[in-house]
Amino acid sequence: MRTFLMLFSFAAAAFFVFSCGSEDKGPSGPAPTPTNTPVPGVIEGTVYLPEPCEGKIIRVIVDEDFNFGTVKKEYHGVCGPGNEAGYSITVTPGSYYVYAFVMEGDDYSMPPVAGDYIGVYGGEWPSVFPASPNLHLSEGGFETADMTAAAGYSNMTGTVEIPSSCVGCEYIIILDAGPNEMGEGISGIARGFIAGSEDTFDYELLFPFPGTYALYGFVDKSGTGIESGVRTGDYIGGDGEKTYQGFTFYM
Known part of the structure; x- marks a missing residue:
């Protein structure tokens, strides 16, 4: 079972300020080697x-x-x-x-x-x-x-099995190319509502490019909304890395 993604990642940069005395003591070592920046x-x-x-x-x-x-x-x-x-x-x-x-x-x-x-x-x-x-x-x-x-058209289909029926519950299925399963490489999304009363539902999405992907998602059983992320009681699961089309996975 895979945990759900975080859609945003944040990077912070630290800046350091150095101060010198007023006395000029001259160079303290060899001159730095010039860096050649490629011309775009x-x-x-x-x-x-x-x-x-x-x-x-x-x-x-x-x-x-x-x-x-x-x-x-x-x-x-x-x-x-x-x-x-x-x-x-x-x-x-x-x-x-x-x-x-x-x-x-x-x-x-x-x-x-x-x-x-x-x-x-x-x-x-x-x-x-x-x-x-x-x-x-x-x-x-x-x-x-x-x-x-x-x-483009939906060229990938699959089935999700859930613990019990969840009529009207919203779901999201994510195809992720990485570099890790935190949402940076989201390449496909299927989102909708479960119509039937069975403990399975089908989905389809656009599979953009050949490659190896992780497939995961969740069902909003708690009713708090997809945007709020996974909450207690939601169904969540994944199917690991896949290179083919047509997936079944369990939540």
């Missing part, structure tokens, strides 16, 4: 869609893998008139995957869901993906990465 490059491109996308948000991600929890750089924007949207990202040199989501709503932190559009540079969702990072950006360089986006 630019990735630009256009995301093409099968229909107009005006008003929808667009996310373009530059990444060393297909893990939302370890994104290198991300572009946020809003589609204008027409069925295409341009972007430009300044990023340090390296080899990357580039992929895009065109989504309803205004929450850039959410993973794509059925009905959103997904584009992959050098690939075609949901079946063709680059085998390795395929955009190579040199120091101070410029690269173009155009993508044609496809409409």
Whole structure:
């Protein structure tokens, strides 16, 4: 059984202030070695869609893998008139995957869901993906990465078994790429209400990219709401790391 995620992580930085006397005693040691900072490059491109996308948000991600929890750089924007949207990202040199989501709503932190559009540079969702990072950006360089986006759909289904029926209870199922099961790499979400009176219910969600994921979730048996997190009496469970589709797990 897996514990539920914390949706937010916080980092704190400590700053230290050093003071010196007024007397100048000269250098106390060898001069520090200069640090060579790589000159960033630019990735630009256009995301093409099968229909107009005006008003929808667009996310373009530059990444060393297909893990939302370890994104290198991300572009946020809003589609204008027409069925295409341009972007430009300044990023340090390296080899990357580039992929895009065109989504309803205004929450850039959410993973794509059925009905959103997904584009992959050098690939075609949901079946063709680059085998390795395929955009190579040199120091101070410029690269173009155009993508044609496809409409996303729920391509993963499964069943959850619960201790007893919970008609009308809300549930959330989470597909998490890590790097740990604390919500940083949330890649898919299924959320809804249990309609039947059985001690099982089915779910479906959009499985975005190939990879290894943890699958977990909970049922709001206590009635306090999904946003309040897990409370006493809720059903919670998970199915460990999975690389295939079609899951059954127990709460």
